[in-house]
Amino acid sequence: xxxxxxxxxxxxxSDGSSDEPGSTRGPRVALDGSSNAIGCxxxxxxxxxxxxxxxxxxVVLAxxxxxxxxxxxxxSDGSSDEMGSTRGRRVxSDGSSDxxxxxxxxxxxxxxxxxxxxxxxxxxAHAVRVPKMALSDFVRxxxxxxxxxxxFRQWLLNKTHxxxxxxxxxxxxxxxxxxxxxDELDGRPDPRGGHYRVEMLPTTCHVYxxxxxxxxxxxxxARKPLSEGISPVQxxxxxxxxxxxxxxxxxxxxxxxxxxxxxxxxPSLVSTEDGLAKWAAMIRGYFKMDAHHVQFNVVxxxxxxxxxxxxxxxxxxxxxxxxxxxxxxxxxxxxxDEIIQRTEHSLC
Numbered sequence: 001x002x003x004x005x006x007x008x009x010x011x012x013x014s015d016g017s018s019d020e021p022g023s024t025r026g027p028r029v030a031l032d033g034s035s036n037a038i039g040c041x042x043x044x045x046x047x048x049x050x051x052x053x054x055x056x057x058x059v060v061l062a063x064x065x066x067x068x069x070x071x072x073x074x075x076s077d078g079s080s081d082e083m084g085s086t087r088g089r090r091v092x093s094d095g096s097s098d099x100x101x102x103x104x105x106x107x108x109x110x111x112x113x114x115x116x117x118x119x120x121x122x123x124x125a126h127a128v129r130v131p132k133m134a135l136s137d138f139v140r141x142x143x144x145x146x147x148x149x150x151x152f153r154q155w156l157l158n159k160t161h162x163x164x165x166x167x168x169x170x171x172x173x174x175x176x177x178x179x180x181x182x183d184e185l186d187g188r189p190d191p192r193g194g195h196y197r198v199e200m201l202p203t204t205c206h207v208y209x210x211x212x213x214x215x216x217x218x219x220x221x222a223r224k225p226l227s228e229g230i231s232p233v234q235x236x237x238x239x240x241x242x243x244x245x246x247x248x249x250x251x252x253x254x255x256x257x258x259x260x261x262x263x264x265x266x267p268s269l270v271s272t273e274d275g276l277a278k279w280a281a282m283i284r285g286y287f288k289m290d291a292h293h294v295q296f297n298v299v300x301x302x303x304x305x306x307x308x309x310x311x312x313x314x315x316x317x318x319x320x321x322x323x324x325x326x327x328x329x330x331x332x333x334x335x336x337d338e339i340i341q342r343t344e345h346s347l348c
Contacts, residue, residue, distance in 0.1 A: 142215040145222045156219035157236075164232025166243040171250045182255045199257035200229045201293075203322045207334050225338045228322050229260025234341040241265070241282060241345040249289035260322055261294045264342045270298060295320045297339065304328065304340045 133141075133152070146153040161170035178200070186198045202209075210225040218233065220226075227233045230248045237244045241263060248261050269275050286294060297319050307314035311329035319328045319339060328336065 138217065142217065145215045146219075153219045153221075156217065160218070162218075162233065162236040162238075164237035164244050164247045165239040166246040171247045174247075175250050175252075178251055179255070186255070197257040198255065199259070200251075201258045201260035201322065202226075202228045203324070204335055206322075207332070207338055211334070225334065228262060228338075231260065231262045231342070234338065237345075242285075244345075245282065245286040245289070245291070245294075248294075249286060249291045253290060253292035256292070259292045261291075262297070262320065262322065262342060263294060264297045264299070264301075264339075264344050266300060266344055267298050269345070297342070301340050301344055304336070308333075308336055308340070 141149050141152065161167050163170045163174045178198075182198045185196050188196050190196050206226040206228040211223050213226065214222045218236075220233070225234070230251055232244060232247070237247075244261075244263065248259075251259065253259050265279075270279055283294065299317075299319065303314075303317075304319075307317050307328050314329055315327065317328045318325050319331075321331065321335065321339070328339075331339075
């Protein structure tokens with residue numbers, strides 16, 4: 001029921017039954033696009049190159065251990081798994097332990113869900129509205145990474161509904177996909193005796209998973225980063241920060257083991273007392289809608305590009321990445337580019 005970069009596949013449940021602890025039977029789709037075709041549901045067979053049997057709701061799931069999901073994992077033998085977390089007993093905040101040995105809750109992260117409003121049922125509408133573009137031809141365009149179809153790609157990028165603009169059509173598709181993930185995964189037993197908890201805080205995984213994912217029907221080219229957490233696709237949020245907050249608040253944040261919303265603001269926004277007051281009011285309004293988290297970078301894209309070109313002059317430049325802060329010049333080039341591409345908002 002999840003994609004794991006160290007296990008190599010996506011399992012989508014076909015009948016809800018399980019053949020091993022913590023997983024459900026379904027088609028396992030490897031990162032190279034191959035599949036074992038076990039009980040495949042047509043609306044959830046997604047290949048790593050972005051193609052799908054019906055281009056239905058596509059989500060990328062990754063399973064990793066989350067020390068904040070249902071207890072802190074304290075190491076019992078000092079060993080560590082491949083994802084950098086330690087195995088051990090689950091320890092409650094009061095110091096008590098459930099004595100479950102290696103049992104720990106594991107987070108099932110959903111990455112790229114904000115891209116999904118362009119992925120299908122709307123993809124079929126795309127195929128109807130564009131002359132001579134049947135769905136099968138659409139898939140071939142994706143397989144070719146839009147080579148020779150740049151005008152069509154620009155239409156997808158600029159003329160379709162996008163999450164993050166307070167557009168109910170797009171937002172409700174993203175919400176439906178998130179709710180489906182929760183219904184299918186949350187609370188299911190994992191192989192260590194714990195349970196899976198759904199979260200939407202990828203840290204930097206969205207860059208890695210993007211590097212393994214082909215072109216997508218929203219106009220994203222192959223190998224580019226996915227959207228992160230509940231943040232809109234980079235550059236897709238065009239109706240201002242308030243619209244982003246209203247879109248993000250449509251998720252039921254209580255269902256998640258954590259959500260992540262990144263926002264980049266122009267420094268001019270907070271250069272006056274009035275700007276600071278508006279910023280504070282905007283944040284308070286977001287949390288009154290039962291939201292969970294937001295973090296900001298108050299920096300211009302121009303400054304980040306200069307730091308990228310001349311890192312020795314910007315050694316002290318710190319940015320918010322995804323739930324943590326880091327020196328911009330210490331980040332990978334791919335992650336730097338992703339932060340630069342985030343929409344820069346200002347308030348009128």
